[in-house]
Amino acid sequence: MPQISTVGLDLNLEMIxxxxxxxxxxxxxxxxxxxxxxxxxxxxxxxxxxxxxGYVAAMVATLLYFDNFIGSSSFNQQAFGxxxxxxxxxxxxRLLSLGTAxxxxxxxxxxxxxxxxxxxxYYAVLGLATVGMMVTAISVDLTTLFVGIELMSISVYxxxxxxRNDRLSNEAxxxxxxxxxxSTAILVYGMAWLYGATGRTNLxxxxxxxxxxxxxxxxxxxxxxxxxxxxxxVAGLGFKIAAVPFHMWTxxxxxxxxxxxxxxxxxxxxxxxxxxxxxxxxxxxxSAYQTWVPVIIILSIIxxxxxxxxxxxxxxxxxxxxxxxxxxxxxxxxxxxxxxxxDSVKGTQAISSILFYLFxxxxxxxxxxxxxxxxxxxxxxxxxxxxxxLSSWAPGQAALMMFFLLSLTGxxxxxxxxxxxYVFVAAINADLAWLAVIGALNSAVAAFYYLxxxxxxxxxxxxxxxxxxxxxxxxxxxxxxxxxxxLFFIVSWPILEAxxxxxxxxxxxxxxxxxxx
Numbered sequence: 001m002p003q004i005s006t007v008g009l010d011l012n013l014e015m016i017x018x019x020x021x022x023x024x025x026x027x028x029x030x031x032x033x034x035x036x037x038x039x040x041x042x043x044x045x046x047x048x049x050x051x052x053x054g055y056v057a058a059m060v061a062t063l064l065y066f067d068n069f070i071g072s073s074s075f076n077q078q079a080f081g082x083x084x085x086x087x088x089x090x091x092x093x094r095l096l097s098l099g100t101a102x103x104x105x106x107x108x109x110x111x112x113x114x115x116x117x118x119x120x121x122y123y124a125v126l127g128l129a130t131v132g133m134m135v136t137a138i139s140v141d142l143t144t145l146f147v148g149i150e151l152m153s154i155s156v157y158x159x160x161x162x163x164r165n166d167r168l169s170n171e172a173x174x175x176x177x178x179x180x181x182x183s184t185a186i187l188v189y190g191m192a193w194l195y196g197a198t199g200r201t202n203l204x205x206x207x208x209x210x211x212x213x214x215x216x217x218x219x220x221x222x223x224x225x226x227x228x229x230x231x232x233x234v235a236g237l238g239f240k241i242a243a244v245p246f247h248m249w250t251x252x253x254x255x256x257x258x259x260x261x262x263x264x265x266x267x268x269x270x271x272x273x274x275x276x277x278x279x280x281x282x283x284x285x286x287s288a289y290q291t292w293v294p295v296i297i298i299l300s301i302i303x304x305x306x307x308x309x310x311x312x313x314x315x316x317x318x319x320x321x322x323x324x325x326x327x328x329x330x331x332x333x334x335x336x337x338x339x340x341x342x343d344s345v346k347g348t349q350a351i352s353s354i355l356f357y358l359f360x361x362x363x364x365x366x367x368x369x370x371x372x373x374x375x376x377x378x379x380x381x382x383x384x385x386x387x388x389x390l391s392s393w394a395p396g397q398a399a400l401m402m403f404f405l406l407s408l409t410g411x412x413x414x415x416x417x418x419x420x421x422y423v424f425v426a427a428i429n430a431d432l433a434w435l436a437v438i439g440a441l442n443s444a445v446a447a448f449y450y451l452x453x454x455x456x457x458x459x460x461x462x463x464x465x466x467x468x469x470x471x472x473x474x475x476x477x478x479x480x481x482x483x484x485x486x487l488f489f490i491v492s493w494p495i496l497e498a499x500x501x502x503x504x505x506x507x508x509x510x511x512x513x514x515x516x517x
Contacts, residue, residue, distance in 0.1 A: 012079035015086045018058035018094055019134050022101075025054020026127030033120020044119045048109045048473075051123045052102055055130070059098045065091050082202045083141040092355060092502035093137030093275045096362060097268055101130040103366050104264035106477040107373050111260050114377060117162055125162075126264070129155035133272035140283065142191045142201040145276055149187070149240065152272055153180055156265050160257040172256025179239070179249045187236025193229035194284065203284040211287040226285075230292045233280055234299070240273030243333065244303040247326050254322035259376060262318060263369030266325050271358045274332060278351060283504050286341045296337045301438055304330025308445040317372060318382040320449055324408060325365065327446055332357050334439050335423040338430035346429055348503045353422040355499035360419035360488070364407035367481035371401040374474055387453055389462025398457045403482045405450040410443050415488045422496075 013020065029047050036043055065086065077086045084090075104126060112122050132152030139145040157180060161173025195201055198209040213226060238246035254262045281292060307327030314320035335357065338350035372382050374397055380386040391398035407416030420443060424436040488495055 015077075015079045015084060016138070018061045018098075019131050019138075021058040021061060022054050022098075022127055022131050022134065025051060025057075026124045026131070028054075029120055029127065030124045033118075033124075044109060044113050047119055047123050048105050051105050051127060054127065055098045055102045055105070058134075059095060059102075062091055062094045062098070078140065080144070081141075082205075083144040084135075084138045085140040086138070087504065088498075088502040089275070089278070089355075089504055090138035092498060093271060094134050096271050096358060097130055097133040097137065099362060100133075100264060100268035100271070100366070101126060103362075103370075103477055103481070104260055104268075106473045107260040107263055107366075107370050108258075109473045110377060110471045111258065111373055115163055115258065116165075117258070122159070122162060125155050125158050129159065129264075129268070133268055133275075136272045137275045139276075140203045140279060142195060142203070145203075145279060146188065146191065149272070149276060150184065152269055153184070153240070156261075156269055159261045160253050160265070162261065163258050166256070168256035169258065170256075172253045176249045176253040183236055183239030183246065186232055186239075190229050190232030190236055193225055193232060197225045197229070203279055206284040207286060210285055214287045226288060227291060230285060230288070230295065233285075234292065234295055237273060237277045237280065238299065241270055241277065241329050241332075242326050243299050243329050244306045244326065247303070247307075247329075250326055251319050251322040254325070255316055255319045255382075259318065259369060259373045259382070262321075263366045263373070266321070266365050266369065267358075267362050270325070270329065271362075274354060274358060277336065278354070278504065281336070282339060282347075282351065286339075286347075289339055289341050293337055293339065296333055297432070297435060300330045300333035300337055300435070302330075303327070303333060304439060304442040308442050308449075311446065312449050314449070315384045316382050317384055317387065317453065318369075320384075321365070321368060324446065324449075327442060328357075328361060328365070328408075330442070331420060331423055331439055334427050334432075334435055337435060338423070338426040338432055340430060346426075348500060349422075349429060350426045351503040352496070352499040353426040355502055356422050356495060357419040359495055359499070360407070360415040360485075363481045363484040363488075364404050364414070364416050367404040367478060367485065368401065368408065370474060370478045370481065371397055371404070374471065374478070377471060377474075384453065384456060385463070387456040388460040390457040392462050397478070400478050400482050401457065402454050403485055405453055407485045409447045409450045411447075413489045414485050415492070416485070418489055418492055 029050050032047060032050060033043070036046070078084065079086070105123065108122070112119055129152050132148050132150070132155060135148030136145060136152060137148075139148050157173055157177045160176050161169050163169035194206055198206050200206045200209060210226065235246060239249070242250045254266065257265065285292060304327045307323045307325070307330060311320050311323035311327065314323060332354055335350050335354040338346070338353070340346050340350070375386060376382065390401070403414065407414035410417050410420040420439070424439055427433065427436040427439070
């Protein structure tokens with residue numbers, strides 16, 4: 001694809017080819033929906049097929065990039081005036097976003113038709129949310145980062161309330177939207193402080209300015225604007241990743257949203273939120289890690305503790321998984337707390353553990369929500385009582401749910417065990433063994449409500465056997481997710497290597513930090 005250049009701005013469209021593909025697919029879906037007539041089932045399958053084709057094509061384009069950049073330094077390859085970067089971390093999160101979108105579509109094919117939703121609008125908005133996540137992943141400028149986050153957020157607000165005749169869905173969307181407005185204001189205010197103090201919007205240029213401040217006699221703590229900016233940014237980003245005390249929207253939004261969207265928003269926007277967090281905290285503020293790491297440690301502890309403790313009391317499995325998602329945010333934040341800019345090996349290990357955890361979370365968490373989608377389609381609800389005796393009339397679905405729950409608990413041989421193992425090891429190597437112990441204790445608390453569902457499925461009497469409705473796309477997606485949960489435990493090294501190569505190259509040597517700081 002030719003490059004179009006203007007003065008001071010390199011419009012290299014090839015660098016955003018995957019985003020263009022997904023955007024075009026979303027537009028095509030809208031036009032097909034507008035001009036196509038026919039049976040609702042055939043139309044729904046056509047639109048789902050076009051959406052998946054777009055995601056797969058974007059994934060192929062991304063994989064071609066990743067193959068070219070593995071093992072190479074892509075740190076300085078930027079375009080659009082330094083607003084976006086083609087680096088391995090962006091490619092990794094692109095693939096994660098696309099994988100999440102594909103699974104969400106496969107979960108949705110029967111569900112949205114059964115609920116009488118507008119199929120074309122649904123897939124189009126889902127595509128726009130995916131574009132927002134992808135733009136967030138490749139952004140290295142405050143401007144494009146904000147655009148990506150808000151495109152994703154507004155799309156997810158709409159999807160949360162997409163069941164227009166469902167009071168819970170409408171209520172969830174309204175709460176999510178109103179709280180999202182406040183979080184956006186806080187995030188923008190933090191970005192404004194960074195820009196006002198440095199005169200830069202490019203994150204890597206901001207990193208150079210912050211590095212000089214850290215090296216000054218007063219250090220980061222002597223700069224009030226920097227401390228305030230960090231606090232505001234942590235608060236704004238904390239909302240996007242559902243960290244306590246910025247989690248208030250999560251239980252209601254997860255419970256009220258259509259379940260395929262709950263599955264999508266529990267992984268995709270959370271991963272994009274962590275991508276933005278890594279971009280800002282590591283690439284822009286990495287040299288000031290001694291200032292923001294204590295804040296992350298505190299948030300990590302209260303996030304995983306509150307999520308697990310409140311999760312124990314839930315009778316709605318969707319709401320329980322919402323608090324579980326909050327707790328998993330706390331586990332991932334352990335990896336961020338282990339970051340250090342003065343030791344490239346430890347810093348790489350810390351960020352790599354975050355990427356691996358998010359990859360593992362894709363399959364185990366979306367798989368658990370997928371079983372709920374299947375149960376709802378077969379006359380059940382997300383109530384814990386509806387899982388009673390599931391193994392007696394749907395042994396396959398019960399077995400799949402058991403695998404996903406064991407992985408969420410962190411029990412081998414599942415990928416969830418490796419995810420927790422790597423963030424705990426990163427913490428131990430960063431002299432935060434006590435934080436890893438708190439994480440392990442929280443995992444023990446979480447085991448109670450995960451294993452309780454397994455107990456209900458296998459040791460409680462069923463209320464009544466139900467006739468099972470076939471949904472091939474959903475069934476095979478659940479099977480594939482369960483296989484991935486086990487397979488990537490056995491063969492984890494390719495993912496580990498990919499995550500290691502995807503860590504932003506902002507080691508101490510680049511920032512000019514002394515080993516003594």
